[in-house]
Each structure stands twice: as C-alpha cells, then as structure tokens.
Amino acid sequence: MSLKECEELRLKNCLCKAYANLDIRNGGNGCLLWFADLVDLVVLQMGGQDLYIRVAALVLGMNIRCQNDYNNEDKKEDMELPIFDLTIISNATDNFASNNKLGEGRFGSVYKGGGGQEIAVKRLSKNSEQGLNEFRNEVIIISKLQHHNLVKLLDCCIQKNEKLLIYEYMHNKSLGLIYFLFDQTKSKLLDWCMCHNIIGGIVRGLLYLHEDSRLRIIHRDLKVSNILLNNNMNPKISDFGLAIAFGGDQIKANANRIVGTYGYMPPEYAKYGHFLVKTYVFSFGVLVLEIVSGKKNKEFCNFGQCLNLLGYAWRLWIEDRPTELIDEFLISGDSCILSEVLRCIHVGLLCVQQRPEDRPNISSVVLMLSSGNSLPNPGQPGFYTEKAPLAEHYSSRKLEASSTNEITFTLLEAR
Missing domain, CATH: 3.30.200.20 (Phosphorylase Kinase; domain 1)
Known part of the structure; x- marks a missing residue:
C-alpha cells in the first residue's frame, strides 16, 4: 500500500489519530495507523520518516x-x-x-x-x-x-x-496585569503573595529569553500591558512584535530605529539606539517598581520635587523611607512580608540605574530575588530629574535659583 492509499484509508475512519509508512525502505510501503495514544514510536539513528497526526483545526x-x-x-x-x-x-x-x-x-x-x-x-x-x-x-x-x-x-x-x-486564552480577560494594577477597585484583589509570584514569573520568563532559549531574545516592549495572567494569576509575557533575536554569543547591537514605549525604554537605547542583552533589565526594574507602588512610571509626578516614579523611589530609598513607596493595599494585607517587598524595591532600583554596566544581568536578578544575600546600593536611576517647583523658580527671577541637581533631557516620542 502506498502512502497516498494509507491517507485515503485514514480519511475513511474518523477514529484514526495518525498514520505513517509501515516500511520506509525502498521508497516506503505499507500502512501503519494509530487509533489510541501514539505508542510504538522509535527514534531512528539514521534518518527518519514522516508521521501524519490528526489535530484540531484551531x-x-x-x-x-x-x-x-x-x-x-x-x-x-x-x-x-x-x-x-x-x-x-x-x-x-x-x-x-x-x-x-x-x-x-x-x-x-x-x-x-x-x-x-x-x-x-x-x-x-x-x-x-x-x-x-x-x-x-x-x-x-x-x-x-x-x-x-x-x-x-x-x-x-x-x-x-x-x-x-x-x-x-487567559481567563482574566486576556488583559492581565494592567487590568488589575492601576484600577483603584480591582487593585484590591492583588495581595502581596500574588504580586510576588507575578514578579518571580516575569523574571523567569526573561531568564529563558535572555539566556536559556536557543536564541537570545530581547523583547524591547516589556511593560504592564504586555503581562497577561492565567487562571492562577501566573504571569505570561506577550506581544513579541518588536522583539529581536541575538545570535550565538552576541551581547550588543544598534537599532536602526527606536521602538518601544516611553517610560520603559532604557536611556541609552532611547537616546542612541544602543543596547546590550542586559539593557532591558531596565524595563523589568520599572515593572517591579510599578507593581510595588501601584503607580505608572509614565504618569507619576511628585509635585513637591518634580520626580518621576523612578526618581521618587530612589529619593525615598536614599532617605531611608522606602516603605512610603509601597501601595497601601499591599502593605496592609495579611500576606505582606515587608522584607520581601523592600528587597523587590532594592532590586528594581538596581535594574533601572543610569549606566547599563551598573545594572545586574537577568540571572543575577533571579538570585537577588530568591536569596537573602546583601545587595549593593543602587545608584541614580535613568531619566532621573529633580527641579525646583515652577512658582519658586519664577519668583526668584534668577537662573541660580534652580536646583544644582537639575538635569535636562529631550523627551523622545516613541510609539
């Protein structure tokens, strides 16, 4: 019997789950059909043969x-x-x-x-x-x-x-983390145990992309809206339309165009299009600080010091007031372990440091989050700004009245 005749025989029986040539020598002949679990499969040392399996159309x-x-x-x-x-x-x-x-x-x-x-x-x-x-x-x-x-x-x-x-399909509306995190009502459904699990799941997914998959994959658009949640609130990274694959031992590249979402892009990439494999640890750091605080980095503004979320978190850290960053619903919950929350803030700040060489790689981040070892002090974050309030600035009528820490930068309009 030829392979074509074998196919026709399989089509006549809706219970047939798979078919293949019985004997692949001399061009193949005979017909082998499976009607239950696929058993009796053999790994051939020299070459192989095609196995035709019935699966759902979807x-x-x-x-x-x-x-x-x-x-x-x-x-x-x-x-x-x-x-x-x-x-x-x-x-x-x-x-x-x-x-x-x-x-x-x-x-x-x-x-x-x-x-x-x-x-x-x-x-x-x-x-x-x-x-x-x-x-x-x-x-x-x-x-x-x-x-x-x-x-x-x-x-x-x-x-x-x-x-x-x-x-x-994700039963949590396929919208995931953003559906819960920034909504005053729905955010109450997230306790610290869930948030800690979400952070851990995201970093494990990134570890696979950066180091454990066949190619090094840089997502380039890691953000809250691209984190989906399944029935058990386990996170899944989605939307790989802007991802780029590194070959072999390649660790750095230059982008022909700047793509991504402002607020998550690392400064060296947003300004110059340069990135290393560990450049996008920055985006993970932003995510961690958003999860802990329940606030969006892009929209956050501390009007007293004109700081974004990263600058505000770092200022609280160096002033020994990091608990003020934590979302009130998280810190008041029964599942909250303060030491875990503070460690996540610490790791998040290490990930968003201005210089990419100062940031940890993703495997180091996994170890930092899972161990109790001491961590280095974080440096100033990327896109950190501090300006005197506008009223004070204009009332002085002098340029010197602005803070000596003032840093200016150009906002890039990313998609």
Missing part, C-alpha cells in the same frame, strides 16, 4: 504562501507563515462581535473565540503601526519559544487585509 493551521491583499512591497517578500482560514476565526468570534471583545490597544483589538477551544484573537487594526514585518516577526519568534511564563501563540491568519494572531 491548533494545526496550514502552511501556505501570503498571496493576499498586500501592497507591492510586501508582495516582494517571499515568505511562509503558519496560517488558517479566516472563516474559522470569524465563526469562533461570532464575526468579531462586540460582546466578545476583551480589550483594545494601540495595535488593534483582542477578541475571545470559542468553538471547542477557547482562544484569544488579536486583530490588528487596518491603520495599525504594527505592519507585516512586525506581524511576521512575532509569529517567527514566539512560535519557537516554549515556556510557561510566555504566552503561547497557537496560529495566525493573513487573509483579505486581515492580520490575526491566535493565542491561548
């Missing part, structure tokens, strides 16, 4: 070329992506019904899909800044990554001007 997808409605420049790209039919996704989301919408962001909307398997469908807006290159980048990179603290990409679809990414 998991499998198809490998086809992009030949749809793209501009001429995109059509020049001769690439292949895992893809499945738009009709399947449209049916699963009830034609992207508003009651299935989980959230909306800069690049588009996220919908819940059903039909035998719950999924989250990221539908890129037609006017999205995330184009085909970023879309392809996310598919190629994350499809090769497997870690329980990284969101799992199931498949994608590119048809009729639609660019869709299909992820595992």
Whole structure:
C-alpha cells in the first residue's frame, strides 16, 4: 500500500489519530495507523520518516504562501507563515462581535473565540503601526519559544487585509496585569503573595529569553500591558512584535530605529539606539517598581520635587523611607512580608540605574530575588530629574535659583 492509499484509508475512519509508512525502505510501503495514544514510536539513528497526526483545526493551521491583499512591497517578500482560514476565526468570534471583545490597544483589538477551544484573537487594526514585518516577526519568534511564563501563540491568519494572531486564552480577560494594577477597585484583589509570584514569573520568563532559549531574545516592549495572567494569576509575557533575536554569543547591537514605549525604554537605547542583552533589565526594574507602588512610571509626578516614579523611589530609598513607596493595599494585607517587598524595591532600583554596566544581568536578578544575600546600593536611576517647583523658580527671577541637581533631557516620542 502506498502512502497516498494509507491517507485515503485514514480519511475513511474518523477514529484514526495518525498514520505513517509501515516500511520506509525502498521508497516506503505499507500502512501503519494509530487509533489510541501514539505508542510504538522509535527514534531512528539514521534518518527518519514522516508521521501524519490528526489535530484540531484551531491548533494545526496550514502552511501556505501570503498571496493576499498586500501592497507591492510586501508582495516582494517571499515568505511562509503558519496560517488558517479566516472563516474559522470569524465563526469562533461570532464575526468579531462586540460582546466578545476583551480589550483594545494601540495595535488593534483582542477578541475571545470559542468553538471547542477557547482562544484569544488579536486583530490588528487596518491603520495599525504594527505592519507585516512586525506581524511576521512575532509569529517567527514566539512560535519557537516554549515556556510557561510566555504566552503561547497557537496560529495566525493573513487573509483579505486581515492580520490575526491566535493565542491561548487567559481567563482574566486576556488583559492581565494592567487590568488589575492601576484600577483603584480591582487593585484590591492583588495581595502581596500574588504580586510576588507575578514578579518571580516575569523574571523567569526573561531568564529563558535572555539566556536559556536557543536564541537570545530581547523583547524591547516589556511593560504592564504586555503581562497577561492565567487562571492562577501566573504571569505570561506577550506581544513579541518588536522583539529581536541575538545570535550565538552576541551581547550588543544598534537599532536602526527606536521602538518601544516611553517610560520603559532604557536611556541609552532611547537616546542612541544602543543596547546590550542586559539593557532591558531596565524595563523589568520599572515593572517591579510599578507593581510595588501601584503607580505608572509614565504618569507619576511628585509635585513637591518634580520626580518621576523612578526618581521618587530612589529619593525615598536614599532617605531611608522606602516603605512610603509601597501601595497601601499591599502593605496592609495579611500576606505582606515587608522584607520581601523592600528587597523587590532594592532590586528594581538596581535594574533601572543610569549606566547599563551598573545594572545586574537577568540571572543575577533571579538570585537577588530568591536569596537573602546583601545587595549593593543602587545608584541614580535613568531619566532621573529633580527641579525646583515652577512658582519658586519664577519668583526668584534668577537662573541660580534652580536646583544644582537639575538635569535636562529631550523627551523622545516613541510609539
């Protein structure tokens, strides 16, 4: 029996789970079918053979070329992506019904899909800044990554001007940490035990990306809105559209363009486009300080000293008042272990130091968070500013009245 005849036999029996040639010698012949668990599999020392496995349509997808409605420049790209039919996704989301919408962001909307398997469908807006290159980048990179603290990409679809990414569904609205952290009501649902677990999960995911995966992966857009939470409030890093892969022992690179989110970008990258593998420990440090304080770095302003969240946290630290940074709901909760919270603040400040060479790498961060060893004192954070209040500045009518610690910098408009 030929392999083609074997396939036809399998199609006649819906209980068949897999098929392959029985004998691969002399071009292959005979038919081997599986109707239960896949057992009797052998690792061949010389070569191998194809095994055809039946899986659900939402998991499998198809490998086809992009030949749809793209501009001429995109059509020049001769690439292949895992893809499945738009009709399947449209049916699963009830034609992207508003009651299935989980959230909306800069690049588009996220919908819940059903039909035998719950999924989250990221539908890129037609006017999205995330184009085909970023879309392809996310598919190629994350499809090769497997870690329980990284969101799992199931498949994608590119048809009729639609660019869709299909992820595992997170029952916490697929919005994750941002859904809880900065909302005065929902933030009360987060106790310190949960926050400590979230911080630990994020750093384990970063350790895998930076050091344990086949390629060194730099996310480049690590932020609260890209941390999703599953049923057990375990974090998963998502959105790899801006990620970049380092090859071999490569530890540094220059960016052709500055991408990311202001407030999380390291200063040396935001100003010059330079980054090391450990440059993006800075973003993790910002995340830690936001989780502990319940405040956004980008929007925080201490009006007494005109400090951002990083500067405010560092000022409290050097003045021996770090507990004032902690969110009142965290510090008042039964699960709060003050020594753990203070250690997280300490590690967060070490991660956001101005000079990248002063910051720890991600493996050192893991050790710092999990041990009780003494830590070095943090230096001044990146983008730290301190200015005299405007009223005082203008009443003096003298330039000398401004603080001697004043530092000026240009705000870059990142997407």
